[in-house]
Amino acid sequence: NPALTSLSLIIFVTLCLRFNAEYFGSLPLASIIIYMLYRASKRKKGYRDQLQIKEKDARLKDLKCATVQYRNHRPAGTLKVNIVRGKNLSPHLGIPGSLVCTATWDPTKFANEKTKKDIHDYDKSSVAAYHIGETESSAVTFNPEWKRLLQSDELQRLKQLLPSTNFLSRSSSHELNNSHLGINGDDKDHKNALEMPILQPIARGQEATITLEGEEESVEQIELKPWESSKAALVVQVRFTDVL
Numbered sequence: 001n002p003a004l005t006s007l008s009l010i011i012f013v014t015l016c017l018r019f020n021a022e023y024f025g026s027l028p029l030a031s032i033i034i035y036m037l038y039r040a041s042k043r044k045k046g047y048r049d050q051l052q053i054k055e056k057d058a059r060l061k062d063l064k065c066a067t068v069q070y071r072n073h074r075p076a077g078t079l080k081v082n083i084v085r086g087k088n089l090s091p092h093l094g095i096p097g098s099l100v101c102t103a104t105w106d107p108t109k110f111a112n113e114k115t116k117k118d119i120h121d122y123d124k125s126s127v128a129a130y131h132i133g134e135t136e137s138s139a140v141t142f143n144p145e146w147k148r149l150l151q152s153d154e155l156q157r158l159k160q161l162l163p164s165t166n167f168l169s170r171s172s173s174h175e176l177n178n179s180h181l182g183i184n185g186d187d188k189d190h191k192n193a194l195e196m197p198i199l200q201p202i203a204r205g206q207e208a209t210i211t212l213e214g215e216e217e218s219v220e221q222i223e224l225k226p227w228e229s230s231k232a233a234l235v236v237q238v239r240f241t242d243v244l
Contacts, residue, residue, distance in 0.1 A: 072222050075200045079105065081234065082193035083135050085145045089238055097240035099144045102134040105196055109233035119231070122204045122220065129235070130154060133194050137241055151194050162197060198232070201225040 042050075083101045107126035108116045120127050133151040138144035205221035 074202060076197050077200065079196040079198050080193045081132055081196060083146055083149055083236065086238060087143050089142050089144065098137040098140060099238055100134055100137050100241050101146060101236060101238045103132040104235040105130040105132055105198065105232065106235050107232045109231065109235065111231040115231065122222065123202055125199055132196050149192055149194055155194065155196060158197065200227060201230045
């Protein structure tokens with residue numbers, strides 16, 4: 001590059017003629033002063049505002065990756081989980097200990113790797129498994145009886161996003177679900193059960209063009225599938241704690 005070479009030569013000759021070698025030791029201090037002046041000018045122009053804008057853009061980018069692209073309504077159901085007792089649970093390597101049972105909802109448990117990849121592409125809610133809860137630690141026994149099922153923090157946060165009442169009626173969502181399922185709210189087994197909201201299975205549909213804020217946008221539609229076609233499963237695992 002002749003232009004860059006010529007400019008470098010001019011700068012080099014000018015420094016050799018104008019710069020005194022006795023002041024070579026002042027270059028580090030001068031660099032620090034120049035950097036401090038640069039940062040001061042940035043703060044004067046609104047350095048805090050620039051950081052806020054940068055953080056806002058990063059959050060919007062993360063939220064955009066977490067949002068769904070389709071506009072169809074997707075019904076939700078309620079999964080009731082309760083773990084009461086176990087039988088003939090032998091410990092690993094014969095070492096006795098207390099027993100804890102965990103419940104997890106895996107949306108793609110019975111799908112092969114190819115099907116999982118395809119489902120994760122259009123259904124972002126099926127990417128990870130959801131921890132529903134776990135029982136309290138039992139006594140040292142092979143036939144435990146768990147009296148309490150503790151909900152996980154993940155399930156608690158998920159419930160906070162759902163409405164506590166049904167807007168079509170004045171009854172709570174919990175009472176409405178129990179009446180539809182024919183469940184007595186005073187039943188001990190169902191009273192200790194945890195409720196996990198789950199989404200109806202979907203399949204990839206055709207693309208459609210919609211108008212959003214005056215601009216046309218191409219979005220992917222979905223097709224609802226029967227509940228029986230779901231690849232999900234409730235995974236129940238027993239582990240030993242407080243090994244003696």
